[in-house]
Amino acid sequence: MVVTTFRISEAAVLLGVSSDTVRRWVDSGRLGAERDEHGHRRVNGADLAAFARSQIEENDSGGRSSARNRFRGIVTEVIRDAVMAQVEIAAGPFRVVSLMSRQAADELGLEAGVVADAVIKSTNVVVEIPGHERVASHL
Numbered sequence: 479m480v481v482t483t484f485r486i487s488e489a490a491v492l493l494g495v496s497s498d499t500v501r502r503w504v505d506s507g508r509l510g511a512e513r514d515e516h517g518h519r520r521v522n523g524a525d526l527a528a529f530a531r532s533q534i535e536e537n538d539s540g541g542r543s544s545a546r547n548r549f550r551g552i553v554t555e556v557i558r559d560a561v562m563a564q565v566e567i568a569a570g571p572f573r574v575v576s577l578m579s580r581q582a583a584d585e586l587g588l589e590a591g592v593v594a595d596a597v598i599k600s601t602n603v604v605v606e607i608p609g610h611e612r613v614a615s616h617l
Contacts, residue, residue: 482523486511489521493530494570503529547598549574556588563588567596574598 486504490497503509504519509529511519551569563583567574574596588594 483512483514483520484523484526486519486521489526492526493533547600549596549598551594551596553588553590553592553594555590556583558583565594567594569596 484492486500487497489509490500493500500509500521501519504511504521509521510525511521514520549567549569549572551567551572551574553565554568555564555566557564558580561580563578563580565576565578565583565588567576576596586594
């Protein structure tokens with residue numbers, strides 16, 4: 479079995495933080511890392527996944543919802559017509575676009591620069607591994 483490991487910089491990208499933050503976590507013992515044959519620190523993939531999950535649980539808003547996919551970001555654009563609105567949110571490196579009624583967008587006060595959460599509930603989620611064929615997961 480091949481054990482996936484990540485360099486500090488790769489772990490930082492996956493966690494959405496700086497490399498310095500990951501180094502501090504490793505130095506403080508919050509996140510485990512081993513040195514490779516070149517002396518570089520590497521984080522075990524399973525350990526990184528467990529750490530990421532613990533970070534999600536710590537930051538959970540405590541609200542009640544069946545939706546589990548939440549992306550906090552900044553509204554970058556709102557295009558309105560007489561009935562509908564298209565709202566674009568930049569959540570870290572991710573772009574989330576929502577179509578909603580104009581009334582809903584107006585009531586929420588959605589404009590460029592507003593912080594908003596995109597809450598996504600879907601029974602059809604596509605999971606991709608970079609460099610591999612697409613695999614669809616139907617829940």
